[in-house]
Amino acid sequence: MAKIAMITGASAGIGEACAEIFAKNGYNLILSARRYGRLEKLSKRLSNDYGILIQIMEVDVQDKEDVINNWDKLPEEWRHVDVLINNAGLSLGLEPIYNGEIDDWDKMIDTNIKGLLYVSRMVIPGMKENKFGHIINIGSIAGKEVYPNGNVYCATKHAVDALSKSMRIDLLPYSVKVTVLHPGAVETEFSVVRFKGDAGRAKKVYEGFDPLLANDIADAAWYAVSRPQHVNINEMLIMPTSQANSVFFNKESN
Template sequence: MSKIALITGATAGIGEACAHVFARERYDLILTGRRTDRLEKLSTQLKKEYNVDSKLLTFDVRDREEVISNLEALPDEWKKVNVLVNNAGLSQGLDPIQNGSYDDWETMIDTNVKGLLYVTKVVSNWMISNGFGHIVNLGSIAGKEVYPNGNVYCASKHAVDALNKGMRIDLLPYGIKVTAVHPGAVETEFSEVRFKGDKTRAKKVYDGFEPLVAKDIAETIWFAVSRPAHVNINELIVMPTAQATATNIFRK
């Protein structure tokens, strides 16, 4: 088989863009997400454009048993994963702590932190057995600073930052690389999900400046993954030119 990349949250945005970049680089793909129709459409497109094979796994990373059962059911040859991109993640709401929604908090923590852990535990053990692997964790500028009303989302991405550093230490004896990529403003479905389908409000997030797009981050991930064997990029912070911090954006 070709090299294999496992990408979580591949149905849209950065995950979908990563699928295209890794397929272009001749990787076969394990694509996970919650929307079967989108996974099937993506797989067909990748096969047509790049002639790569894909395994499609429909599950929510918040469901530990679904994560474990779906991954472990893969044929042994598909467990020779070279790259894991822990992309699945989201934000819900933008409220001060005293007005926050319990459901929103649980969704963010269960997806961004626990879901990442569930997938990583399974795949990191494959990598240890295989003797190779590279884990890329999608963080955020929200994991490097805190902004108004971002409380729990920022906390979840600070957790990703800490877990990335912990993985780097824990997996060091096995030669497994670990990298975090922390984007600033990327125009995907992110804000639409945060605002629960309010497209007008979501669009305003990106008014007046040129944000990053999903492909920018996918290419950054590929840069990190494609370094020589002796090189590990521990983390990268990637921002639009117009953005200096989470809250400092030059809008025209």
């Protein structure tokens, strides 16, 4: 059987781009997301284009029981995952902490931290047993620094950075690789979700400069995974040329 890559948040953006590049390189895929229709459409296209096998998991990573039940339904031969890409994540709102919506905080913590942990807990034992595997966690520039009104989102991505470093240590005796990718501004559905469907406001985030694209981050994930076994890329901080950090951009004046 070909190697298996499991990708969360695979229905759009970075997750979909990762599915494309790993399928192109012959990996069978476990595609996980909440939007079954999008997963089904993506699965059919990738299967037809690359002749790979695909399992779909309609799952909300915030829901521990949903994660466990979907994992338990997988055929045994699919549970030995070679590459796990923890991509599912989101940001909600952009308010100072004294105006923050508590429900938004809960959703970010439940998805970005607990969801990553739930999925990892299912997959890692098989990697440990095989003494082989690679975990790619999708972090953010928000996990390396903070910016105004980013508060809880930044905190969750700092947690992803810390968990990645901890995974690296815990899995060191088992030859399981761990990489965290920290993108800057990537034009995906990220800002539409952050602004709760306000596409006009989301579009303004990327005006005046060329942001990263989902494929740029997928390329980085593939680069890390395709290194020789003795090479581990611990982390990458990936920015658009026009972005120095979370605050400073070189934008064309309108």
